[in-house]
Amino acid sequence: MHGLMQDKPLLISSLIEHAAAFHPETEIVTKTVEGPIHRSNYRELRDRSRRVANALTTLGVDFQDRVGTLAWNTHRHYELYFGVSGSGAILHTVNPRLFPEQLTYIINHAEDKVLFFDITFAGLVEQLAPQLKTVEAFIAMTDRDHMPEVNLPNLHCYEDLVEAASEEYQWPEFDERTASSLCYTSGTTGNPKGVLYGHRSTVLHSLMQVAPDAFEISSRTTMLLIVPMFHANAWGVPYSAPMVGAKMVLPGPHLDGENVYKLMKEESVSFSMAVPTVWLMLFQYLDAHPDASLDRLSLTGVGVGGSAPPIAMIERFRKSGIDMVQGWGMTETSPLGVINKPLPKHDSLSDEDKAKLKTKAGRGIWGVEIKIVNDDGERLPWDGKTSGHFYVKGPWIASGYYRQEGGSKLDSEGFFPTGDIGTIDPDGYLQLVDRSKDVIKSGGEWISSIELENAAASHPQVAEAAVIGIAHPKWQERPLLIVVLKDNATIDKEDLMEFLEEQVAKWWLPDDILFVDELPHTATGKLLKTKLREEFGDFKPVTTG
């Protein structure tokens, strides 16, 4: 017997329609690609999204066709978020920072029918175009005055298209499990894989995200959206903000410390999310500009994820009354999986212990079941010590990859293997230990490459550190430390090894240390260990015993 409740599907179009009805004048502020500040609001965003939906029909885009974007966080990209998914097509946000070969691979793999791009990427798109097998039209996301001079077949001007389209549009109603958007993983561990989101998963993720125990987003929030809209749905914020009518500030391509600071100040931003690198860039700006200060901002909280923030970052924000909230997630988890909000029992902790707690990835939120398991798939205890493979299950967690690449990924209990390794403490907080591909298996025991990197990076003369496993006849694998020193550094291998001896267990000490000028990174700024393993995997350390 079914309950006698209305059978209303959870659709992305309902988010923007809600905002337009109840928060019509709440602002969407963009620092545009072209330069100036652009001011819009939810009513206009809704009206123009409807126009986009009509324009897509003109372009020949059908139900569930893929629509590619190579674009920054702007009002136009935002219009595509609703216009494309709302009309039943699939928004494929492509990360423009990937290598050209990856871009070609991804766009062809997704079979994008049309491609929207910011003028920043005009040259890139011109270069890619001959290899793109399915793209029938290219749309430059600008107005007539700023159209790039490029040689592209079937090139359109975004503003002309939107202008020409009617504002009259009725969002279609369909099964809430219908695909809404597509995003490929960062490619840290191999080729990017396509994650296909649905309307249902997106709406449920938004409902969870606004909760006080998550990112606490409301009509009172002014959100600076730094996380790129081409990266895992910009952590879901483009959907959750209209759900509650939060004011939105979009930085376009202007992600440097100065612009982030100025936007925060001028728009009275109260909350923002970004990867640690962006916060470091903000700190660098602050350090170089004594008149600028966190204390002058209206910021009350920041979110961080993608990789672990150093404790000093958490502390620096805290000293200005800004609460740093860590989250763990993957493209495959929409992306929020666990979020680090303290419990009432933590109120009595010292400031130092509170900051330490905040270095953990986060605690389970309703909707995501979590577990850690051993190599045989058996559940491990939540004691905060035992580490295992981290698995997740829930309505906004992937079941597999686009075009069934690799088949179903779920275990017999329906859990998704994250590829991360962690511990879970008795309160359900996950502490990330390493990626399973990066952890060093030394004589049956695990050495965390991340912990070793952090230990090395805590030396004042070290700029960046990477640890990979190298083959060892007796221990199977042993750690190799690869280090970039700061300018004017004076230490040598022995100095650093001595320093490490005080930080980690003796058997964790790297078998050798190499000094390099630069480390390879992914498009999202993560260490590209696949590359390091290619280059240094066969390295034979002099010290191997």
Place this chain on the structure above:
Amino acid sequence: MHGLMQDKPLLISSLIEHAAAFHPETEIVTKTVEGPIHRSNYRELRDRSRRVANALTTLGVDFQDRVGTLAWNTHRHYELYFGVSGSGAILHTVNPRLFPEQLTYIINHAEDKVLFFDITFAGLVEQLAPQLKTVEAFIAMTDRDHMPEVNLPNLHCYEDLVEAASEEYQWPEFDERTASSLCYTSGTTGNPKGVLYGHRSTVLHSLMQVAPDAFEISSRTTMLLIVPMFHANAWGVPYSAPMVGAKMVLPGPHLDGENVYKLMKEESVSFSMAVPTVWLMLFQYLDAHPDASLDRLSLTGVGVGGSAPPIAMIERFRKSGIDMVQGWGMTETSPLGVINKPLPKHDSLSDEDKAKLKTKAGRGIWGVEIKIVNDDGERLPWDGKTSGHFYVKGPWIASGYYRQEGGSKLDSEGFFPTGDIGTIDPDGYLQLVDRSKDVIKSGGEWISSIELENAAASHPQVAEAAVIGIAHPKWQERPLLIVVLKDNATIDKEDLMEFLEEQVAKWWLPDDILFVDELPHTATGKLLKTKLREEFGDFKPVTTG
């Protein structure tokens, strides 16, 4: 094409399992029917709910059978919330304050297979039993020592049942649209009608409810649940609290001002919800006990709904730093439909204007579409002035009543008619004007019975006031005011009429005023106007012009 997201149904069992996993030691405190305080936690609640599920099988309860409860807010009732719905049966919470004939009607109409009752109601159940056609077993919700001496067939002791049942239980997985619980409306406008909730609607309602723009419930909340668990899912709190791990305080039958105050004080309650009557009882207690004070409580907010709170109530809470949040809802809306949270633009209002804003029923929340329409079903403007029939649409709004009583209730756009009349302002705030059955249609214009009642009740010598429409040869209908005076009141009809002349438009003045000793109320304390119309509907006023 479906998204490649996991197909995990939204089930009520996931709420308690989440709380047991991530908030196992968070307390559930009950002031029991038997008297003493009982302390439990989410782990125990989960364990005992599983036992209840097993016990139901022993009692012969099958999938989707109805399980009736006549019970207060206690840990045992809470165990039934999860044990019954989680196992796939339907929890039918019956309002014990209804008249015996209504109770018999409802329990037979729902075809309850078993009936759980608090010992308070032992005599009542004994009296009803011979008329109950489908109930095969009666369970007294107490331990062996407190078993009532009643003559009931197949009578069980709750604690014995739970004790005997195994703790091993795997919650079944089924379609999220499966019915989970059943509740009949209050019977204000006629016979109570059955509203059948589903797992999906309940979980979505919970997600919405915890949001900062709704009741802002988190792991930091200590919630005193005053709204009865037999009344519209206790406004959803029993489900949303475990979703976030809020501490729960259950008052049992002890709803008087003294007990409410003491529970708040002793358990450091931070939030609570109730109808205005309960808050008035609290105020009466405070007035009589100068050593007690709102300022001594940890309370930061209170919710109110069911009927409109007077502005003085909002003000009194505000003066102690307690934010009163009004919500509008019906049994048919799970029950939250609109919630009154201020927008950033209201920050600059004076305290007085802020309180005035708070007298409105509330603003639209994501998930509930709202509209007001005229008699022809045409949409009316959101100008805060035009009043019309209030309609709602959303995944936790009823589509009809149990056993299809009255058929589908939805209009051509899929909206549910609430039977309420209101205005909506440009920001989407609903102001309730009246019930459509109570509004007085005078010469094609509407007179709000509620506003007239409030005007009369604002006279210091008036204890309570009711307004009904009486037939009029020229104006079709005219208002009749029926008043209960306070002890030692000295005013007469003329005095009150003069007072009213200063409060309302001349054509709103009642055609006559009657003084009575008492007004009839429903089981939930609302004015029973059906009864008044029966009694006074044919009244011929002396002053009719």
